[in-house]
Amino acid sequence: MAERLKWWQKTVVCEIYMRSFNDTDGDGIGDLNGVTQKLDYLKKLGVGAIWLTPCCKSPQADNGYDVADYCAIDEMFGSMADMDRLIEEARRRGIRIVMDLVFNHTSDQHPWFLESSSSRDNDKSDWYIWRDAKPDGSAPTNWRGIFGGSAWTWCEARGQYYLHTFLKEQPDLNWANPKVRRALFDAAQFWVDKGVGGFRLDAITYIRKPAFSDAAPDAGDGLSAIHPVTANTPGILDYLHEFKAAVLDGTDLFTVGEANGVSAAELPEWVGRDGVFDMVFEFSHVLIDLENEADWSSARPWQLKDLKRILRDSQENTAADGWYAIFFENHDMPRCVDHFFPDTADQDSAARIIATLMMTLRGTPFLYQGQELGLHNVVWDDISAYNDVSTRNHYAFLIEEGHSEEEAMHAVHRFSRDSARTPMPWHAGESAGFTDGTPWLPVNPDYPVRNAAAEEQDPDSVLCWYRALAAIRSKHAVFTEGGFEEILQEHSQIYAYIRRTKDAEAIILTNWSEEEASYDPALIEGAALLISTEGIKNQRGRLAPLEAVIYLR
Numbered sequence: 001m002a003e004r005l006k007w008w009q010k011t012v013v014c015e016i017y018m019r020s021f022n023d024t025d026g027d028g029i030g031d032l033n034g035v036t037q038k039l040d041y042l043k044k045l046g047v048g049a050i051w052l053t054p055c056c057k058s059p060q061a062d063n064g065y066d067v068a069d070y071c072a073i074d075e076m077f078g079s080m081a082d083m084d085r086l087i088e089e090a091r092r093r094g095i096r097i098v099m100d101l102v103f104n105h106t107s108d109q110h111p112w113f114l115e116s117s118s119s120r121d122n123d124k125s126d127w128y129i130w131r132d133a134k135p136d137g138s139a140p141t142n143w144r145g146i147f148g149g150s151a152w153t154w155c156e157a158r159g160q161y162y163l164h165t166f167l168k169e170q171p172d173l174n175w176a177n178p179k180v181r182r183a184l185f186d187a188a189q190f191w192v193d194k195g196v197g198g199f200r201l202d203a204i205t206y207i208r209k210p211a212f213s214d215a216a217p218d219a220g221d222g223l224s225a226i227h228p229v230t231a232n233t234p235g236i237l238d239y240l241h242e243f244k245a246a247v248l249d250g251t252d253l254f255t256v257g258e259a260n261g262v263s264a265a266e267l268p269e270w271v272g273r274d275g276v277f278d279m280v281f282e283f284s285h286v287l288i289d290l291e292n293e294a295d296w297s298s299a300r301p302w303q304l305k306d307l308k309r310i311l312r313d314s315q316e317n318t319a320a321d322g323w324y325a326i327f328f329e330n331h332d333m334p335r336c337v338d339h340f341f342p343d344t345a346d347q348d349s350a351a352r353i354i355a356t357l358m359m360t361l362r363g364t365p366f367l368y369q370g371q372e373l374g375l376h377n378v379v380w381d382d383i384s385a386y387n388d389v390s391t392r393n394h395y396a397f398l399i400e401e402g403h404s405e406e407e408a409m410h411a412v413h414r415f416s417r418d419s420a421r422t423p424m425p426w427h428a429g430e431s432a433g434f435t436d437g438t439p440w441l442p443v444n445p446d447y448p449v450r451n452a453a454a455e456e457q458d459p460d461s462v463l464c465w466y467r468a469l470a471a472i473r474s475k476h477a478v479f480t481e482g483g484f485e486e487i488l489q490e491h492s493q494i495y496a497y498i499r500r501t502k503d504a505e506a507i508i509l510t511n512w513s514e515e516e517a518s519y520d521p522a523l524i525e526g527a528a529l530l531i532s533t534e535g536i537k538n539q540r541g542r543l544a545p546l547e548a549v550i551y552l553r
């Protein structure tokens, strides 16, 4: 590869869910000092950047994704001095901090919204999306918000409705107003000046609104999901080019956009040389098991060949020009072992297969806290045990649509965001070592066996496999610089590909089935075994059930 890679192309990013990582003040909620305390743990995982979920001032209607001040730390997570210390301590270890910019909406408690909603004529009257009611007094359109219910809420003081793609506590900003864009860019600049290493742009594909008209109802409530209407509408890239020029040009920060609604085919214009971001999270592979992401009853079966096709598309569409963000789980989705291997008994081996893809596909790995331990979904019997507002709303929607309680709970167990939000299990002691107090969300009950301290001691653990792969990835340039070529495309058990530079080839083979699998050993002729989940038991031309192996030549 002619061009030199940038620092963020050669590193591993770890997403930290602030509330659940590590609590140092006993309030049962994670904090910034808790992250600082665990920097060495992250360093050992090869992590060079930490994406913190929102820690700015927030009423927490959506656990921080409802920001009331972009330039202040919420007391629950600590102080600005704690943040400065985290940035500095991380920097000393070669780790950069990445902030989550929630720029599609603010909290309804943000001073901008308080002012905007106070009357029709104030300085910020058009900072949000205000519309008159329909002649019959109902909402301006029949759009259903992503978390359920109408996407419009009535405001008495203005006698108008405001739009919220998510909760009513998360009013959408009006990006068409240049003053709004300026204010947001200034907030981003505040963090650039603090010395952060990059930004994740939350829900960024929703910022440009289309014409306001009804869409055909898609469920018994007469509403129509907002996502297909407002995500990634024409002209959105103009706003984002402006953001890039104002805040990022000339810096070495990276950006990753949460790009729900962007297809693999569209990746080049988002992340190509002239794209708006360095990377985006593109969701096709994680939506493989849902027909309609707004409806958890639309689960669909899938096969390895479907996943291969999706990954091939995103790898190929970022091959010539662009870069891919590799992820298999985050704070909005189930744990990846349950997600991608729901019927596999040996879940640790399943976790190691995903680890292998994470560290060897072409792109930057975005690891989510606890994924490196092979953590699992939680299965709580009662919906009242769930904290996440979207889980509760999805559940209510399913019941409303006539599904039984059992069916609705089955969907919750499968798709709830809380599964990935349980506190990090650090050791087998009280509250898994996460807190001295009462954790805000219960710890996964398997913590006495599945925790960081236990896995550190066990060379066969998922954690040690991740560490080994991260070390391999940073040692051999082929994993970062090499091109991607899929092999054994028609094989029903094996997912395999070659990473290639002019000097080296790495051949990655993973067996997704619980049966032994075979392939033509000529594929690895002249290559030496680099690592295998079977260790020296690895046989050329054969893969043990759920084996992952890498050869190098």
Ligand code: GLC
Binding pocket: 062, 065, 066, 102, 166, 202, 203, 258, 331, 332
């Ligand atoms: C993004 C976040 C999610 C949040 C939503 C609204 O999808 O990842 O957690 O609820 O945006 O901000």
